[in-house]
Amino acid sequence: MTPGVNTSADLEADDAPSPEHNIRPLVDTALLSDWRGSGKVVHSAHRIYEHLISLWAPGAIEAAHDLGVFAKLSTGPMTGDQLAEACQANRRAMRVLMDGLYAYDIVDRSSTDDGPAVYRMPEEMRECLLPDGLFSLVGKIEYDRQLAWPAWRNLADAVRHDNRDEVGELQLNQINEHNYASLVRGINFWAPPVVEALRGGFETLDWPTDRPASVLDVGCGTGLYSQLLLRHFGQWRATGLEAPHIASIAEEQAERLGVAERFEVQVRDFWTESWGSGHDLLLFVNIFHLQTPESARELLHKSKQALSENGMICIADHLVTGEQDAKSIQDRFAMLFAVSMLATGGGDAFLVDEYDGWLAETGLRRLALLDTPMHRILLAGHA
Numbered sequence: 001m002t003p004g005v006n007t008s009a010d011l012e013a014d015d016a017p018s019p020e021h022n023i024r025p026l027v028d029t030a031l032l033s034d035w036r037g038s039g040k041v042v043h044s045a046h047r048i049y050e051h052l053i054s055l056w057a058p059g060a061i062e063a064a065h066d067l068g069v070f071a072k073l074s075t076g077p078m079t080g081d082q083l084a085e086a087c088q089a090n091r092r093a094m095r096v097l098m099d100g101l102y103a104y105d106i107v108d109r110s111s112t113d114d115g116p117a118v119y120r121m122p123e124e125m126r127e128c129l130l131p132d133g134l135f136s137l138v139g140k141i142e143y144d145r146q147l148a149w150p151a152w153r154n155l156a157d158a159v160r161h162d163n164r165d166e167v168g169e170l171q172l173n174q175i176n177e178h179n180y181a182s183l184v185r186g187i188n189f190w191a192p193p194v195v196e197a198l199r200g201g202f203e204t205l206d207w208p209t210d211r212p213a214s215v216l217d218v219g220c221g222t223g224l225y226s227q228l229l230l231r232h233f234g235q236w237r238a239t240g241l242e243a244p245h246i247a248s249i250a251e252e253q254a255e256r257l258g259v260a261e262r263f264e265v266q267v268r269d270f271w272t273e274s275w276g277s278g279h280d281l282l283l284f285v286n287i288f289h290l291q292t293p294e295s296a297r298e299l300l301h302k303s304k305q306a307l308s309e310n311g312m313i314c315i316a317d318h319l320v321t322g323e324q325d326a327k328s329i330q331d332r333f334a335m336l337f338a339v340s341m342l343a344t345g346g347g348d349a350f351l352v353d354e355y356d357g358w359l360a361e362t363g364l365r366r367l368a369l370l371d372t373p374m375h376r377i378l379l380a381g382h383a
């Protein structure tokens with residue numbers, strides 16, 4: 001096992017994160033009386049208020065990042081005063097910030113009767129909040145600071161006009177290469193459960209994996225999905241298609257994960273340049289939500305040409321099943337992801353029915369739909 005790479009399959013039952021470590025409520029609605037009757041309005045106001053203060057979480061975490069709090073705490077436990085001095089900040093204000101991070105379960109705090117509180121960063125948080133970890137969220141923090149804050153502030157404008165160009169056509173998502181350089185590192189943590197579910201899908205479909213296979217990872221980002229697959233399937237080779245600045249990130253990471261000999265990145269524009277042919281697995285992870293219906297169709301058309309006879313297309317993305325009553329976690333996340341795409345300049349979370357229609361038009365068909373914590377995986381092959 002490579003240090004820093006665990007999939008949930010590697011976790012012993014006792015190590016599995018317990019659900020109470022999820023995001024915890026900040027409003028004790030159990031204390032609201034009569035929430036079904038005359039207290040309904042007040043109860044609703046509490047719920048809306050809790051949504052509105054979601055802004056506090058990135059505010060506090062990003063301030064600590066900006067101040068260098070996580071870097072300092074990674075060297076060992078510190079008091080608020082020690083942190084204030086190390087980060088050149090005000091003592092009282094630093095204590096307030098640290099208690100906020102403690103409230104969010106980001107740092108631990110131990111207090112004694114006679115001494116000041118001591119803050120410490122759990123090892124798993126260190127991996128997430130410092131820049132060098134494979135699953136670091138620092139790139140996501142940087143991306144949010146560069147792009148997301150102003151984008152969300154202006155969402156109403158996007159709703160007024162939609163993400164359309166001067167001739168009224170829907171446009172693809174407009175994130176630039178500089179922003180992607182941050183973002184792709186900050187979303188690596190999505191990969192392990194997606195790859196685990198994908199492996200389960202191969203097994204369920206009886207799709208042979210114990211043979212040489214060619215993987216094409218379209219818009220591979222850091223390439224983690226194909227790199228994790230290569231670590232499981234020793235006879236496979238993978239090629240990523242990427243923009244130049246991101247390609248070097250993927251190459252370095254392939255070295256780090258020990259799969260560089262079987263992983264290459266080709267600096268190619270996946271719209272205008274060749275994908276080759278005869279690929280056994282085409283991977284599109286977080287690519288379809290950047291599309292319009294027309295460009296999604298085009299990707300499937302190109303896939304059809306590039307896929308081997310018994311090859312499989314894997315689309316891992318935020319797909320909506322549209323089961324109105326169920327409102328599953330995946331659907332709720334996907335619907336909100338669509339809002340985030342609207343805020344950041346294009347893209348959508350498409351319905352599974354839309355995918356099925358595009359697949360059928362292209363001579364392809366859906367083989368399976370799998371759930372993962374924040375994504376669904378649509379597996380497809382030739383019809």
Ligand SMILES: C[S@@+](CC[C@H](N)C(=O)[O-])C[C@H]1O[C@@H](n2cnc3c(N)ncnc32)[C@H](O)[C@@H]1O
Pocket residue numbers: 177180184187188218219220221222223241242243246268269270271284285286287
């Ligand atoms: C949302 S990221 C997804 C990255 C990766 N698949 C993942 O899920 O971690 C989209 C990636 O597609 C790449 N990309 C977008 N348009 C591209 C194009 N026309 N040709 C090659 N790569 C492209 C971007 O540079 C970016 O790294």
